[in-house]
Amino acid sequence: MLRVVLTVVFTAVLAVGLVFPALGQVQPKKRVAVFDFDNATVQTQVAIPFFQQTSNTGVLGKAVADLLVTRLVQDSACSVIERKALDKLLEEQNLSNSNRTDPLTAAKLGRVLGVDAIILGSITHYDRETKVKGGGGSAWAPLGIGRGGMTSKQDIRGLVQISARVVSPDTAEVLAVAQATGESLHKGVKTNVMDASVYMGGNTADGGLMAEAMDKAVALLAPQLEQSLVKLPPRVALVDGLVADTNAAGRLILNVGGRVGVKIGDRMQVWRPGKPVRDPATGKVLRFDDSLIGEAVVTSVDDVSAEAAYTGTEPAKSGDRVKGLPKQI
Numbered sequence: 001m002l003r004v005v006l007t008v009v010f011t012a013v014l015a016v017g018l019v020f021p022a023l024g025q026v027q028p029k030k031r032v033a034v035f036d037f038d039n040a041t042v043q044t045q046v047a048i049p050f051f052q053q054t055s056n057t058g059v060l061g062k063a064v065a066d067l068l069v070t071r072l073v074q075d076s077a078c079s080v081i082e083r084k085a086l087d088k089l090l091e092e093q094n095l096s097n098s099n100r101t102d103p104l105t106a107a108k109l110g111r112v113l114g115v116d117a118i119i120l121g122s123i124t125h126y127d128r129e130t131k132v133k134g135g136g137g138s139a140w141a142p143l144g145i146g147r148g149g150m151t152s153k154q155d156i157r158g159l160v161q162i163s164a165r166v167v168s169p170d171t172a173e174v175l176a177v178a179q180a181t182g183e184s185l186h187k188g189v190k191t192n193v194m195d196a197s198v199y200m201g202g203n204t205a206d207g208g209l210m211a212e213a214m215d216k217a218v219a220l221l222a223p224q225l226e227q228s229l230v231k232l233p234p235r236v237a238l239v240d241g242l243v244a245d246t247n248a249a250g251r252l253i254l255n256v257g258g259r260v261g262v263k264i265g266d267r268m269q270v271w272r273p274g275k276p277v278r279d280p281a282t283g284k285v286l287r288f289d290d291s292l293i294g295e296a297v298v299t300s301v302d303d304v305s306a307e308a309a310y311t312g313t314e315p316a317k318s319g320d321r322v323k324g325l326p327k328q329i
Contacts, residue, residue: 030116030229033081034069035106037061037162038122060123060214064162067215068119071222078229081113089113103165103172110169114259116235117175119225121164125181128210131155158184158213162221166228170238176228182216184209239268239324243316250310252296254322257304262324266298270312271321290321 039061069080089109103120110118132152159181166176186209241256252270256262274289294312301307310316 029076030078030232031081031114032072032078032117032119032229033086033110033113033115034065034072034119035086037064037120037164039064039126060126064121064123064214064218067218068164068222068225071218072226075222075226077222077226081115086113103167103174106167107169107172110167112259113169114261115169117229117232118167118169119164120167121162123160124163124179125159125161126210127159129157129159131157153188153190156186156189156209158209160210160213160217162214162217164221164225166225166232170235175232176225178221178224178228180217180220180224182213182218182220184212184216239266239322241322243270243318243320243322244305245318246310246316250316252308252310252316252322254296254298254306254308255304256322257306258301259303262298262301262306264298264301266324268296268298268308268322268324270294270296270310270316271323272314273319273321293320296322 037060066083069083072078072080089112093109106118106120132154160183161179161181163177163179165174166178167173168175239256239260239262241254241260243252244255245253254262254268270293271290272293274291276285277287277289278284279286293314294310294316296308296310296316298306298308308322
């Protein structure tokens with residue numbers, strides 16, 4: 001009987017020892033870059049008998065991106081590329097705002113940054129409505145002039161809808177989508193018809209109504225994106241770069257580094273570029289007839305470059321291609 005009890009206890013302890021280490025393993029956080037959201041369709045058109053103005057809210061896309069970054073960092077759901085690093089890269093690439101929101105361009109930048117995913121998106125609705133209270137039904141009622149004269153009370157409603165896409169930096173494929181709507185309502189706001197900010201969508205009279213709606217939308221959007229990011233499979237880094245410099249001792253300087261997942265000890269194949277092989281029907285390049293000339297082992301790495309020790313059948317030279325074997329990062 002004692003032997004049976006000891007056997008059961010030993011089995012239970014062994015099971016606990018096997019299970020708890022597995023539970024203790026923490027999956028690495030996904031590394032993401034959040035680009036400014038597209039707000040090209042967000043405009044406020046106001047028509048008033050004594051003036052007309054169109055206001056293009058050009059800062060809203062950046063505001064949404066900043067709010068989303070704050071939420072993601074606070075929730076510790078992922079690691080977010082610092083804004084300064086992203087802005088520096090965008091400046092170096094000299095890209096327009098429209099190009100930055102293009103999935104193919106964003107994927108290319110994502111590979112340079114070495115991220116697991118890129119978050120892009122659009123502000124699809126940015127609506128502000130007012131309802132005059134106590135008006136007399138005159139032609140001036142839309143301006144807020146009711147029985148109270150030049151001042152009136154209004155119910156002001158703001159609605160912001162945001163859609164987002166999680167894009168693969170390797171294929172530019174949309175991996176996940178999310179959408180959220182934030183709404184804010186301020187009742188009985190006292191306004192004056194001569195205060196243009198009431199009609200221009202500003203927050204002087206409405207007490208930050210649209211900012212509240214935007215914050216609510218982002219607060220609902222962030223958890224959806226976090227769930228999608230957690231489900232993403234580990235990214236396989238496919239290092240593909242060029243030899244930038246060589247010396248007689250077999251030292252190579254590569255134009256790829258830590259941002260794309262290069263690490264010390266990585267083994268690279270070195271290929272001599274060959275002629276392009278084209279489709280005879282379309283003329284499109286199908287592949288390059290490259291030849292393998294040797295291997296290199298990475299000895300030091302920084303963000304944008306690496307140094308490697310080369311051995312091969314013939315000396316490497318600037319312009320040769322380097323390819324790493326697929327690996328999870």
